[in-house]
Amino acid sequence: MASFRELLAKTKEQIREVDTATADDLRRQPGSVVLDVREADEYEQGAIPGAVHIPRGTLESTIENRIPDRDALVLVQCAGGVRSAFAAKTLEELGYTNVVSMAGGFNRWKDEGRDWAMPRTLSPEQRNRYKRHLLLPEVGEEGQLKLLDAKVLLLGAGGLGSPAALYLAAAGVGTIGIIDMDVVDESNLQRQILHNVDRVGDRKVDSAKKTLTLLNPDVNVVTHDTRLGADNVVELLGQYDIVVDGADNFPSRYLLNDASLKTGTPVVHGSIFRFEGQVTVFRPHDGPCYRCFLPEPPPPELAPSCAEAGVLGVLPGIVGSIQALEAIKLILGLGDSLSGRLMAYDALEQSFRTYRINRDPGCQACSVDPAGLVIAEYDEHCMPHPIQAPVA
Amino acid sequence: MSVTVRVPPVFRTMTGGQSQVTVEGATVGGVLDALDGAHPGFKDKLLDDEGKLVRYVNLFVDDDDVRFLDGLATPVPDGGTLSIMQAVAGG
Numbered sequence: 001m002a003s004f005r006e007l008l009a010k011t012k013e014q015i016r017e018v019d020t021a022t023a024d025d026l027r028r029q030p031g032s033v034v035l036d037v038r039e040a041d042e043y044e045q046g047a048i049p050g051a052v053h054i055p056r057g058t059l060e061s062t063i064e065n066r067i068p069d070r071d072a073l074v075l076v077q078c079a080g081g082v083r084s085a086f087a088a089k090t091l092e093e094l095g096y097t098n099v100v101s102m103a104g105g106f107n108r109w110k111d112e113g114r115d116w117a118m119p120r121t122l123s124p125e126q127r128n129r130y131k132r133h134l135l136l137p138e139v140g141e142e143g144q145l146k147l148l149d150a151k152v153l154l155l156g157a158g159g160l161g162s163p164a165a166l167y168l169a170a171a172g173v174g175t176i177g178i179i180d181m182d183v184v185d186e187s188n189l190q191r192q193i194l195h196n197v198d199r200v201g202d203r204k205v206d207s208a209k210k211t212l213t214l215l216n217p218d219v220n221v222v223t224h225d226t227r228l229g230a231d232n233v234v235e236l237l238g239q240y241d242i243v244v245d246g247a248d249n250f251p252s253r254y255l256l257n258d259a260s261l262k263t264g265t266p267v268v269h270g271s272i273f274r275f276e277g278q279v280t281v282f283r284p285h286d287g288p289c290y291r292c293f294l295p296e297p298p299p300p301e302l303a304p305s306c307a308e309a310g311v312l313g314v315l316p317g318i319v320g321s322i323q324a325l326e327a328i329k330l331i332l333g334l335g336d337s338l339s340g341r342l343m344a345y346d347a348l349e350q351s352f353r354t355y356r357i358n359r360d361p362g363c364q365a366c367s368v369d370p371a372g373l374v375i376a377e378y379d380e381h382c383m384p385h386p387i388q389a390p391v392a
Numbered sequence: 393m394s395v396t397v398r399v400p401p402v403f404r405t406m407t408g409g410q411s412q413v414t415v416e417g418a419t420v421g422g423v424l425d426a427l428d429g430a431h432p433g434f435k436d437k438l439l440d441d442e443g444k445l446v447r448y449v450n451l452f453v454d455d456d457d458v459r460f461l462d463g464l465a466t467p468v469p470d471g472g473t474l475s476i477m478q479a480v481a482g483g
Contacts, residue, residue: 159483160483247481248481249481250481271482271483272482273481274402275401277480278479293450294450294479295447296448297479298446298448302437303478303480305481306482306483316483344400344477346400346411355450355452356457357457358460
């Protein structure tokens with residue numbers, strides 16, 4: 001039977017070890033990953049910036065999700081270089097081809113004055129609140145911190161904005177902006193689940209803020225009690241990472257599209273009418289834009305609003321929830337977004353169908369230099385504004 | 393050449409409430425002729441005064457938008473599906 005010393009010596013013969021100076025060079029190579037295998041309490045006292053933290057006890061079960069590329073250069077470190085040696089051997093057994101263990105560990109690293117920082121971690125309350133997220137290796141603490149850092153603007157606190165805001169707040173999206181200039185009316189309550197009878201007559205943004213703060217005090221709800229207009233859209237979008245479009249008219253949607261092309265802000269689009277809904281994601285200049293999909297809006301007589309033609313109350317709940325999901329996927333970089341695909345929901349038939357939508361190389365909005373796009377109010381025809389001549 | 397046409401809820405008054413109907417046709421234009429013959433009103437909604445597809449309705453042959461194929465001349469395979477999608481803006 002081998003003693004600990006014999007086992008360690010034998011393990012070190014089977015792996016590659018590097019000193020801290022070499023490790024410091026290696027971690028700057030593109031594609032390399034620092035893997036910290038210490039316990040959580042050690043990690044929280046200080047760590048190498050950007051390190052992936054997996055305590056050695058859960059290494060085998062989680063490594064494939066956290067570092068899926070088996071050919072990546074993985075630089076393993078612990079406190080002194082012992083646990084990282086055993087971890088490196090394990091990784092090689094799991095098929096990782098380019099693994100090194102850092103001799104001397106984090107203690108020597110820190111003593112030598114190399115770069116380290118206090119890692120951001122969740123509070124015990126947050127760890128409990130977001131436990132079901134933390135259990136998903138695809139989200140984990142790192143993903144939850146991304147959600148807490150994210151800033152999402154909701155265009156409208158109505159049918160679509162209500163479920164989207166509730167789910168984004170529950171998920172811990174740290175900053176939620178809401179733009180809406182309406183007040184709560186009793187006829188809204190059939191579907192706008194952010195509001196309630198006590199709030200009738202209140203500004204929708206205030207009602208929304210109350211509901212969301214009660215649901216999750218972690219969330220900073222920023223209210224914009226104004227109409228989205230050419231005078232404020234670019235500045236507003238510049239403050240957020242993603243927009244969830246729950247507008248109730250075509251001109252606002254075209255205005256949003258043009259501004260998003262200027263600011264590079266992805267738009268999670270949702271729209272509903274009576275018994276049907278459509279969802280997609282517009283990633284500026286990286287997929288179709290709203291005008292590629294819909295060069296012109298239907299004439300008003302063919303496109304009555306929900307206020308005129310009605311909408312089934314549950315429908316925005318389904319479409320708005322899918323928008324929240326797409327926004328969260330964008331924040332986490334998870335899965336396949338709906339960019340380039342239109343998902344059409346038919347509540348009567350109870351079906352989802354997905355169609356391919358293309359970027360139009362001749363699009364009057366996204367094929368032109370965004371600096372030249374004119375942001376101005378649209379009338380009901382929403383025709384593109386003439387392009388500004390480039391400033392000489 | 394039998395083609396399934398998927399009709400969005402807004403146009404179902406023209407099909408007596410049916411969400412899909414089967415017509416004959418080998419191109420998008422041919423399918424629309426047959427559809428309008430069986431259920432009058434579709435061409436009025438989908439084509440402009442010059443007989444071109446309006447720009448606020450998307451037609452998909454199976455998964456693909458015909459605006460990026462050959463428009464009304466786009467072939468529709470036997471057994472294929474033509475889906476009509478009118479943009480909506482409610483929120």
